[in-house]
Structure formats: structure tokens, C-alpha cells
Amino acid sequence: MLPLQTARLFIYPCRLPLLTEIYLRHPHAREALQAHIPENWPQPDLKEQLPHFIELLQHDPRSFPWMLWIIVSKEAGTVIGDIGFKGRPDKNGVVEIGYTLLPDYRRKGYMREAATSLVKWAFQQPHVRKLIAECDVTNTASMRVLQHLGMEEVSSSGEMLHWQLLNK
Template sequence: MLSLKTARLLVRPCRLPVLTEIYLRGAQVGKMLNAVVPLSWPQPDLQEVLPYYIETLQADPEAYLWFFWVIIDRKQKILLGDTGFKGMPDKAGVVEIGYRILPEYRNQDIATEAVKALIEWAFQQAGVNRVVAECEATNNASIRVLEKSGMQQAMPDNEMLKWYVDRKV
């Protein structure tokens, strides 16, 4: 199983069977992830997008690397949140990243550590030239994560801020 290792985290992509078990809130999720899964996870916004991930991976199971990843504490083996991409890179080599940290684990630089690892991984993949993200203009915590992850702010779009980082040549 692919795992990105950082100082404190394991960041792992999830295949279709794991996503299905998460969606069904099945009892095997912790065993499948080899982690303790807090009762507060998955959060409602994740629960809403899981059907899209599942449907997409049913059509193309090998695309799992471009969707949903979990963030696990390396030492304690506790699920802290999730991250991933909103799909495969487009024709220009652009991929969008997102992340969610459970409230009890926020303000510990977990999101920054996971996002940096995922950006680094993305740039190791052929054809990826830019990683983008967006966040609400009022979400100061997310703004800090994106800044610390090396992203630059692009032009704002209404109430959303757009961010990007390009592959170093």
C-alpha cells in the first residue's frame, strides 16, 4: 500500500473497497486503514462527496490516486483527517487539492504537513505542472495552510481565493 511518510504522518490513498466501507460507515474501516477511526469521522461534507468518488472509481479503479487520501498519525495510528485531489490532472497538467482535518486535531500543522507531502508526490507524477486549491476568503486557517505549503494566491473569485504552485523546473 502506498504511503507518503512525513515526520508525523502517513498519507495514504484509498481504493474503491475502502471508500465504499467509509460511505457505509462499516465496522471494517479501521482495520482496512490500520488506524483508529474517531467517531466524528467522516464529517458531513465528506459523506456528501463519497458517492462521486465511488462512482468515479467504479468506472476507473486505477484513478484512485487522484481522489481520496487519509491522514494518519504515524505513532498513534489515529485517523486525523483526509486530503486528496478533485480528479485527475487536466490537459494542461493542473490538479486541484483539498483537505479536511477533524476539529480536535486542528491548529497543529497537520494539514500543512499533509498538503506539502501530497504536492511533492503530485509533482513526481508525469504531466503534473501545477497544483491548485481554493478556500473561502474568511477561512484564515486554510489560508495559512496554503501559504505554508508554498502556494501563491491568484486572483480572488468572489468570496473564494484561488491558490497555485507550479512544478519547479
């Protein structure tokens, strides 16, 4: 069940203790993930969000596993990125996915592999009816991942494209 596994990846959902250890850069996080954690991970956007995730899980434990998941390369034994949702499914069964990879691991199909696995998991959960995402109009790599998932571009606002995928 958890972590999710693909041919090349482990994808670990983060419970509160692990999130806290990552935020504090505690050595136990490496042990929990059984992986090396590079100095450049978490990247700035995630680093900024970690306190919010920690607070949310403290006040709403049911938010697990609807937030951060960590992507670990089986071969390298290292954290290569993160993926997750921006909270639990809403009352209409909608969840929003987001993700990032460390630069050295981009353009190798890792995010396609991780996102496919996480979307499959999400659509197996009760009440998930639709997956949404957004990406910058210049982020062609992310657009390719979203297209591979079968997502449809539904709108744009400013520099952002908005995507959706219905659970069939």
C-alpha cells in the first residue's frame, strides 16, 4: 500500500513527525525515508510551505495523506523531488495536484512516473471525483506531464493554465 512504488521510485506520504523532521533538517528524516536528502531539497517554495503543512496536520490529522509525498529514486537511494495535493478533497470531490523535481532529475520521466502513480492512488480513494492542476504557460515539461495524465486544459488566467481530469 504505502509507500507507493513504481519501477524506479518510492513515493512516501508525509505524516506530521516526518514533516517536522524535514523542516528541522533532523537526521532521522533520512532514516525514515531510507534515503539521502540532498542539500538543495526541499526547494524554496516547499521550504516556505512546510510550516503551513505542519500546522494543518496538527489541527486536522485527516489531512494526511492529502499533502506532501516525497519521491525517492530506488537506484540512487536519494530524494529527487516531491509531489502531493493542496489539501483533502473538497465537498465536490476535487483535489489539486502539484509537484517538483530537483534539476538533476528532470527530463528523465520521473515526474510522469510519480504523477501517474499518485493520480491512480487518488482516484481509488472514496469521494475523489476530479483532479485539477495549474502550471505556468512557459512550463512545457509540466504541461507534458499533465497531458500524459490525460488532463485537459480548461482555462487560463494571466500566466497560469488550469487543467482537470475527471474520475471515470
